[in-house]
Amino acid sequence: MRKDRTEMSEDDDRSPPLDLRGADIAESSNKTRNCSGVSGSGGPVPGPGPSSMEFQAPYPDQVLENVLENVLQFLSSRRDRNAASLVCRSWWRVEALTRSDLFIGNCYSVSPRRATARFTRVRSVSIKGRPRFADFNLMPPDWGAHFAPWVTAMASAYPWLEKVYLKRMSVTDDDLTLLAKSFPSFKELVLVCCDGFGTSGLAVIASKCRQLKVLDLIESEVTDDEVDWIAFFPESGATCLESLIFDCVECPINFDALERLVARSPSLKKLRLNRFVSIGQLYRLMVRSPQLTHLGTGSFSASEGMAHGEQEPDFFTAFAACRSLVCLSGFREILPDYLPAIHPICANLTSLNFSYANINADQLKLVIFHCHKLQIFWVLDSICDEGLQAVSSTCKDLRELRVFPFDAREDNEGPVSDVGLQAISEGCRKLQSILYFCQHMTNAAVIAMSRNCPDLEVFRLCIMGRHRPDRVTGEPMDEGFGAIVMNCKKLTRLAVSGLLTDRAFSYIGKYGKLVRTLSVAFAGDSDMGLKYVLEGCPRLQKLEIRDSPFGDAALRSGLHHYYNMRFLWMSSCRLSPQGCQEIARALPRLVVEVIRDDAIEHTDETVDILYMYRSLEGPRDDAPGFVTILQ
């Protein structure tokens, strides 16, 4: 990781003129190289190709860059590429030419203009926008993260664009229309936690993107414009579709059109239906596409219209025919009676998502005892500790577990607890990632997990009762989380909860040397807590804190590190406008946003929300009224 961002910034300022020279060289070298058929980026050279085979005597720099290009095109890891680009100007130039996947972790850290100017041959773009805590209504809506300026810039800069991946961005129907019109080779659209568009936008994508392979809508909010978007896919001929995910779309779907679409999509491997598809309709789709590897079942419940006494379709056979099925999800309105139908494929499943299925332990056991290969399991706490024990006894290969609460409030019973966590830790030794919501926890269970599961990279424990101590001893949860950072040497992501003192943070600072993402809520005693973390965790990139007693002094202690971070979020803490101002003055390349949330009761002196991030562009020009950018 770079320690000092200022150097990089200076390079960037000087870049445009050199870039142009670099482009010239690349162009002519392309022409010579095309004779031998070799080109950069692992694909045909886009843009204006050589009209004639000109021969130009290569000069020494150019030979070197040719060689570099042939080598660097194989680098796929963006971290490796970032490192390579710092070697010297020549490497910087060539790396920029050979980068085909552009990843923007914070859409405001760099402008579309700057990004497209530096990287001219991009095929695939990933952009992340809003901070994660915005998902939980901690920020007023319409904060920003608009896709519009990006798609506008890319429409002219990347006519050969194939893939767009967006997370927490605001995307409008107009954006989708521009996208569909601008990129004739467009193949993959993935929208995660996005909003701002509706079924009209989807219709444009469906009708205009003739090479579309992937249309994945994941936990996004899609407005029901009452447009029958599924019917907009071209009616005749086979489609290229490989993945169609729309389980988050909360409006009815034209099933006949969908059925016809699936019937003429021979490459379709992933299909996730929304809850408006009944189990009978699911059956018809499965019969047409036994080649599926990923299936989201829709409601998994009979529709209202099914006649009483009508012959039940043979689901058992339908599932049995899907021999390639490895990932199952959906079950949005599950009728547990239908669960046994999935038995034939359980033994092949590597991923099972029951997190919308309100089933109990006994119903789960019928299924889980067959799932020996399961690696990813998402489930509701309705299965109770008993259900988790069943998981632990069967799923020895489990890598990722997420247990969500059915009733997400602080004061309910809590069907899962330290008992379930302990059981999982004992049975699932290969666990790498866990997200666990519960009402009660003990240090002992957390410590047990830290010892039993040394491969843990992600540990997110949410004890829903705020400030809740160890259920048995009454002590803070410091020792449990301390053991996690101490024993899990690969830990990169941590979310803490329960009653925590500064001691917990001292452990994190002392042992959490690889931690990149940390989430804190209702924890700590004083500024020391945050100081420990900011001073102790050199890899920290994303820090989100809410309702914790950290103030200006703590904020100051991170000055040496903020340029290395993607962002810092602090809401309902003890920050003052002056304290934040100090940071803004000390670090000119940091954008320091103070966000006013009128829903929070506050005194005049404290800052509701501080959201700050490094940026090459300075204050953004699309900030809404409730955002103040300090300078």
Next chain:
Amino acid sequence: MEKSVNYGGHHDDLNLEATKLRLGLPGIISSDIGYEKQSSSASTVVVVRNNKRASPVGIMTQESSSKSHSNVSDARNGDPNSHHQPPAKAQVVGWPPIRSFRRNSFQQKKTDQGDGAGMYVKVSMDGAPYLRKVDLKVYKSYPELLTALENMFKFTIGEYSEREGYNRSEYAPTYEDKDGDWMLVGDVPWDMFIFSCKRLRIMKGSEARGLGCL
């Protein structure tokens, strides 16, 4: 955590307060405490945002959260509305951190199916002047439910047999299922029953025998 069964509706004219079962010392009126429903609330409950900690008597207290750890100073709680214990029952914005899509999908289920916490169904008894309501979620099995019904209406049901239903007894418990059909209580597994039961009716033996013969 126990839940108290609310046997009565809010029938003011029948003065059910006097015979109402609840947990708490006698003499304390629930309205003093400021709660509408008991702790494991039904989906329709409105959370009372009390900043004052209500009297612990008569309420299911959250055991550990009410004790503050002795080492923890007052300064630890950064919440501007801070108390040593989190305010009882007040819901905090964005906590627990569940995305609204997930939260809403269960809210929907609760209103659609009457599932989730609290499944009140009406109970009528042939010959009784008024109906009662029971929360099916409170019971884990048929014997529990039937005992409760027996106590509520002061009668005996007797034993269930698959072959003869409740033929030995004067009454038979029946229920209306999702399809609108009247079924004998006890035929289907308990979980399936609470899922499909819309209302209960305790039939007089003579009528019920007809059912049992089918």
